[in-house]
Amino acid sequence: MDLIAQLRSGLPEEAVLTDPDVTGSYANDMASFCEAGIPAAVVLPRTAEQVQHVMRTATALRVPVVPQGSRTGLSGAANASDGCIVLSLTKMDRILEINPVDRIAVVEPGVINATLSRAVNEHGLYYPPDPSSWEMCSIGGNIGTASGGLCCVKYGVTAEYVLGLDVVLADGRLLQTGRRTAKGVAGYDLTRLFVGSEGSLGIVVRAVLALKPEPPQQLALAAEFPSTDAACAAVCEIMARGHAPSLLELMDRTSIRAVNAMAKMGLPDSTEALLLAAFDTPDPSADLAAVGALCQEAGATEVVPAETAAESDMLLQARRLTLTALEAVKTATMIDDVCVPRSKLADLLNGCAAIAEKYDLTIGVCAHAGDGNTHPTVCFDAADPDESRRARESFDEIMxxxxxxxxxxxxxxxxxxxxxxxxARELGPVSLEMHRGIKQVFDPHGLLNPGKVF
Structure with a gap:
């Protein structure tokens, strides 16, 4: 029996797509400079049992499988390989349980982040991980890449909220990891192993997620600085003094000018860096006043605190528009996400400015400043081979x-x-060998997302 017939033997007819015009639309995510192949089929399961059937079929026929969520990723992790089965989990989109007593949600991988966030809000609860693509990205994709977001500085990243998983292994067996309890140290932490594994070890079909009580409405401030060094010094001082902002974001001069050009926000041309801070504490105004004073001591030329939630949203609009504004600068962008110690934030931003000058490119940087996670965005003309080459070289130099x-x-x-x-350069040979050994245990035939990660 051939691949398509065997897939259809355990799946509804509409769950197996083979039309090349349709399957081609599932070939890649949102990354630049990443090759994508032509899948043999796209499968859209609705149950864990259907995923198990797909993996049993793939193992029997030795066909690679590329798991996909909403394909909002920026590293090519969801790109198809030639002749593979694309396993799209978008139809597995049910919220199975929200438990206010245990403060957990149980969800399928295709649930959209924003959908879950709004659903738990109705119970007075909060799911903190909030990637910028939260209106489009799926929980399964968030787990696969261990994604973060604007609130990470206070609340942490996806890995800190995944308590347990149901995972279909390469051979079709169902593995359950973790727990529903607040504590638990029985056995190795296999749950954390799957978080960030980018679909290379198994297919997540159910997740138990930790929730928090919904915090008060946050208030924000915007501080303008005459230099990147001054803004980064303010970040270091805010964190060193023990403040716990719910958001601490930074935009460099290039990002500010791009947003000004697109949205006419009226930020002064003399502003070299814009720092945005927010607090969701019982008395956010007092916290903003303290942080505003630290910004002024660091050299801020203007500090504008919000008094209402609506004013806060207006102040934060510039940060939300950054990527869209930079995308308007050229036909293509490459978005890096290098993370450095907070104490080295200024060195990274100044280094990016020097790299932009060296390669004669526009590189805008916005950052989750509170945790040192920067997003240098290289803008280039994809139709210009020389500019594309310089873009890739600058991207590598930033890493x-x-x-x-x-x-x-x-x-x-x-x-x-x-x-x-x-x-490979970051891990070193010993760590890389251990990674490959783990991969061999879970996926001995190398069928899960081949050619990705390492």
Missing amino acids: GLGLELGGTITGEHGVGILKKEWL
């Missing part, structure tokens, strides 16, 4: 700079295809 500063090549976007050569 190299991040490692030199004691950082990591990816804080939340993952490795995928785009960064796997750099992963």
Whole structure:
């Protein structure tokens, strides 16, 4: 029996797509410079049992499988390989349980982040991980890349909220990891092993997620600085003084000018860096006043605190528009996510400015400043071979700079295809050998997302 017939023997007719015009639309995620192949079929299961059937079929016929969520990723981790089965989990989109007493939600992988967030809000609860693509990205994808978001500085990343998983292994067996309890140390922490594994070890079909009580409405301030060094000094001082902002974001001069050009926000041309801070504490105004004073001591030329939630949203609008504004600068962008120690934030931003000058490119940087996670965005003309080459070289140089500063090549976007050569440099030979050994245990035939991560 051939692949398509065997897939259809355990799946509804509409769950197996083979039309090349349709399957081609599932070939890649949102990353630049990442190759994508032509899948043999796209499968859209609705149950764990259907996923098990797909994996049993794939193992029997030795066909690679590429798991996909909403394909909002930026590293090529969801890109198809030639002749593979694309396993799209978007139809597995049910919220199975919200438990206010245990403060957990049980969900399928295709649930959209924003949908879950709004659903738990109705119970007075809060699911903190909030990637910028939260209106589009899926929980399964968030788990696969261990994604973060704007609130990470206070609330942490996806890995800290995944308590347990149901995972279909390469051979079709169902593995249950973790727990529903607040505590639990029985056995190795296999749950954490799957978080960030980018579909290379198994297919997540159910997740138990921790929730928190919904915090008060946050208030924000915007502080304008005459230099990147001054803004980063303010970040270091805010954190050193023990403040716990719910958001601490930074935009460089290039990002500010791009947003001004697109949205006419009226930020002064003399502003070299814009720092945005927010608090969701019982008395956010007092916290904003204290942080505003630290910003002024660091050299801020203007500090504007919000008094209402609506004013806060207006102040934060510039940060939300950054990527869209930078995308308008050129026909293509490459978005890095190098993370460095907070104390090295200024070195990273100044280094990016020097790299932009060296390669004669526009590179805008916005950052989750509170945790040192930067997003240098290289803008280039995809139709210009020389400019595309310079874009890729500058991207690599930024990653190299991040490692030199004691950082990591990816804080939340993952490795995928785009960064796997750099992963080897960061990990070193001993760690890389251990990674490959783990892969061999879970996926001995190398069928799960081949060619990704390492």
